[in-house]
Amino acid sequence: MSSDTATMPAMAKSERTSLALNRTPMWRQRKKLANYLALLPYIAFALFPFYIMVITSLKSNQEINNLSKSPFWATGITTDHYVYLAQNTGFFDHWLLNTVIVATVSTVISVSVGTLGAYALARLRFRGVEMFGVAVFITYLVPQSLLFIPLINVVNAVDSVVPIRDTYWSLILTYPTFLIPFVMWLLMGYFRTIPVEVEECAYLDGCSRLSALFRVVLPMAMPGIICAVLFSYTLSWNEFLYSLVFIQDQAAKTLSVGVFTELIRGDIYYWGSLMAACFTGAIPIVVLYSFFMDYYVSGLTSGAIK
Amino acid sequence: MAAIELRDLWKRYDRVEAVQGINLDIRHNEFIALVGPSGCGKTTTLRMIAGLEDITAGEIRVGDRVVNEVPPKDRDIAMVFQNYALYPHMTVYDNMAFGLKLRKTSKAEIDRRVRDAADILNIGELLDRRPKQLSGGQRQRVAMGRAIVRNPQVFLFDEPLSNLDAKLRVQMRTEIKKIHRRVRTTVVYVTHDQIEAMTLADRIVVMNFGLIEQVGTPDEMYNAPKTRFVASFIGSPSMNFLPCRVVSGGNGSLALRLTDKLSLAVPPERAARYRSHLDREMVFGIRPEHISDRRPNAGSGFEEFEAGMEVVEPMGIDTMVFFSIDGIEICARARPRAVGPVGEAMPFTVDMNEMHLIDPANDRVV
Numbered sequence: 001m002s003s004d005t006a007t008m009p010a011m012a013k014s015e016r017t018s019l020a021l022n023r024t025p026m027w028r029q030r031k032k033l034a035n036y037l038a039l040l041p042y043i044a045f046a047l048f049p050f051y052i053m054v055i056t057s058l059k060s061n062q063e064i065n066n067l068s069k070s071p072f073w074a075t076g077i078t079t080d081h082y083v084y085l086a087q088n089t090g091f092f093d094h095w096l097l098n099t100v101i102v103a104t105v106s107t108v109i110s111v112s113v114g115t116l117g118a119y120a121l122a123r124l125r126f127r128g129v130e131m132f133g134v135a136v137f138i139t140y141l142v143p144q145s146l147l148f149i150p151l152i153n154v155v156n157a158v159d160s161v162v163p164i165r166d167t168y169w170s171l172i173l174t175y176p177t178f179l180i181p182f183v184m185w186l187l188m189g190y191f192r193t194i195p196v197e198v199e200e201c202a203y204l205d206g207c208s209r210l211s212a213l214f215r216v217v218l219p220m221a222m223p224g225i226i227c228a229v230l231f232s233y234t235l236s237w238n239e240f241l242y243s244l245v246f247i248q249d250q251a252a253k254t255l256s257v258g259v260f261t262e263l264i265r266g267d268i269y270y271w272g273s274l275m276a277a278c279f280t281g282a283i284p285i286v287v288l289y290s291f292f293m294d295y296y297v298s299g300l301t302s303g304a305i306k
Numbered sequence: 307m308a309a310i311e312l313r314d315l316w317k318r319y320d321r322v323e324a325v326q327g328i329n330l331d332i333r334h335n336e337f338i339a340l341v342g343p344s345g346c347g348k349t350t351t352l353r354m355i356a357g358l359e360d361i362t363a364g365e366i367r368v369g370d371r372v373v374n375e376v377p378p379k380d381r382d383i384a385m386v387f388q389n390y391a392l393y394p395h396m397t398v399y400d401n402m403a404f405g406l407k408l409r410k411t412s413k414a415e416i417d418r419r420v421r422d423a424a425d426i427l428n429i430g431e432l433l434d435r436r437p438k439q440l441s442g443g444q445r446q447r448v449a450m451g452r453a454i455v456r457n458p459q460v461f462l463f464d465e466p467l468s469n470l471d472a473k474l475r476v477q478m479r480t481e482i483k484k485i486h487r488r489v490r491t492t493v494v495y496v497t498h499d500q501i502e503a504m505t506l507a508d509r510i511v512v513m514n515f516g517l518i519e520q521v522g523t524p525d526e527m528y529n530a531p532k533t534r535f536v537a538s539f540i541g542s543p544s545m546n547f548l549p550c551r552v553v554s555g556g557n558g559s560l561a562l563r564l565t566d567k568l569s570l571a572v573p574p575e576r577a578a579r580y581r582s583h584l585d586r587e588m589v590f591g592i593r594p595e596h597i598s599d600r601r602p603n604a605g606s607g608f609e610e611f612e613a614g615m616e617v618v619e620p621m622g623i624d625t626m627v628f629f630s631i632d633g634i635e636i637c638a639r640a641r642p643r644a645v646g647p648v649g650e651a652m653p654f655t656v657d658m659n660e661m662h663l664i665d666p667a668n669d670r671v672v
């Protein structure tokens with residue numbers, strides 16, 4: 001206390017002198033500028049495909065096919081391709097809707113199951129717990145392009161009981177086969193970073209394991225869970241192979257396959273509509289990411305210990 | 307508020323025997339400190355009392371029930387962890403109210419208790435903050451507040467002060483003592499710092515290698531250690547140990563021969579106790595504070611000798627003087643004014659009334 005009051009006048013003085021100098025020094029500003037300039041090429045590289053997509057989707061077919069015109073900008077703007085998507089294809093009323101349903105339901109299933117599984121593997125002590133962890137990791141490594149063959153059998157077998165073939169239910173059934181291992185693998189690492197003591201404190205405070213999980217562990221794992229949701233949703237949204245194999249009915253298709261099968265006929269590419277479809281299909285994901293990014297970065301867990 | 311009994315308590319991890327059959331009776335409202343070097347099984351013992359660790363063998367009673375099979379949530383025990391373990395996603399208020407909410411306490415009652423505890427701990431202004439907005443000392447207080455509000459039967463502390471800086475640690479130590487006086491409950495306090503144990507506890511339990519070395523009041527631990535380990539662990543700087551031989555001093559008296567030139571007479575009242583060790587190689591233990599500069603008319607039991615000072619450490623009130631006898635370094639505590647320049651010979655007085663004789667065969671104090 002006494003040392004605080006003793007240093008008071010000295011502090012006030014140094015504050016007054018520093019007021020005059022209270023500008024970011026020139027070299028620091030230059031450094032900042034250099035940092036941004038260095039980022040520019042990377043951003044341009046990353047955004048270029050997106051730009052081509054947007055600009056092409058807004059051009060008329062004549063302009064797209066006219067090779068003497070620059071592909072990098074448009075001279076006239078038209079919404080024809082979007083109208084075509086809406087009127088002549090199942091884009092909005094089937095594909096987009098199916099994709100949203102499939103991605104949402106399989107994400108909910110996978111994240112719920114994966115979270116519980118990851119918690120069990122990260123925290124419970126039982127015989128063979130390490131082997132389970134390794135098994136999950138190996139499952140995650142098996143390529144989809146091999147798994148889909150046995151999965152056809154599974155889908156057919158299930159189909160003989162409840163009709164799921166040629167509906168998005170076949171996807172909701174099969175997507176978790178790669179989403180759950182992924183979510184578990186991601187969250188196992190996350191749960192291990194949460195101090196055990198916090199959970200134990202909850203037990204002593206009167207929680208059972210389950211209520212400690214829901215009231216203490218999961219809120220602390222929120223950034224990890226949101227990350228798992230984002231990735232699961234994106235993986236389901238972009239999934240192509242299973243969707244292509246399990247669904248032939250035009251009205252039951254998802255975006256990725258619908259766009260590919262209906263807007264490319266043989267060697268004819270409907271470039272304008274393709275690009276319009278890609279752009280529209282990308283928007284929900286972009287919105288999802290930018291909406292949750294803040295939450296993701298907020299770092300809820302800091303300050304738990306020490 | 308309950309007594310705790312540990313009966314033949316064992317804990318075996320895969321390969322480690324962390325706790326090897328300890329017995330301990332902790333009284334109602336007693337403040338017990340578990341001390342010992344790192345890895346001696348203190349935390350394990352505490353966690354078994356809390357129910358966070360399974361018991362390999364033995365029995366734990368809290369109050370009048372055996373709690374071996376009782377899950378932590380039903381033991382009515384609160385614990386303060388070394389890293390505080392606050393709930394990061396809750397405010398200070400909610401951190402403290404959490405246990406009460408789970409017990410379905412009424413809102414008004416929760417509010418009253420949280421504010422009472424906040425009052426005791428001086429954290430009234432922090433109730434709306436999140437743990438990450440608090441300093442280490444404040445987090446420590448919240449962790450204690452969370453335990454206090456529940457008014458549990460037993461309080462467990464696991465090295466609660468070891469993450470604080472030295473000054474804050476001393477401050478919080480006093481605070482814990484005050485709080486215990488206000489909030490009377492049974493406390494088991496784990497620490498590796500013997501000063502914390504000495505200052506806080508009603509009784510101290512010294513552990514080593516999963517076993518209890520000795521249980522006693524701070525006074526007993528300091529003045530009547532039963533083993534060489536306890537003798538060296540309690541007290542700072544720690545006790546000096548010198549090999550010696552018990553020899554006859556004539557007239558039925560005994561003496562300790564430290565070197566060919568140096569023998570110290572054993573006070574007559576102790577002669578009977580040590581006689582059976584006559585002519586054996588023993589270890590002489592004496593605390594630094596019982597070797598001092600020469601005092602005139604010191605009284606009976608004081609022996610004198612001279613030694614060359616090697617290192618001198620002034621501490622303000624006293625000066626620590628180091629010298630060696632037969633290559634063994636000895637520390638003495640002298641009045642600053644009596645200490646001359648390093649290298650010179652200095653006369654010392656040993657208070658043989660405070661000596662300890664240790665049998666090297668079993669390291670027990672005789």
Ligand SMILES: Nc1ncnc2c1ncn2[C@@H]1O[C@H](COP(=O)(O)OP(=O)(O)O)[C@@H](O)[C@H]1O
Pocket residue numbers: 319320322323324342343344345346347348349350351
């Ligand atoms: N979960 C565990 N698994 C295996 N060994 C452990 C575990 N916890 C503690 N131990 C071992 O048990 C012994 C006692 O540990 P502990 O009770 O933490 O000691 P202290 O708290 O006194 O420093 C140590 O040798 C430690 O390595």
Ligand SMILES: [Mg+2]
Pocket residue numbers: 348349350
């Ligand atoms: Mg410990």
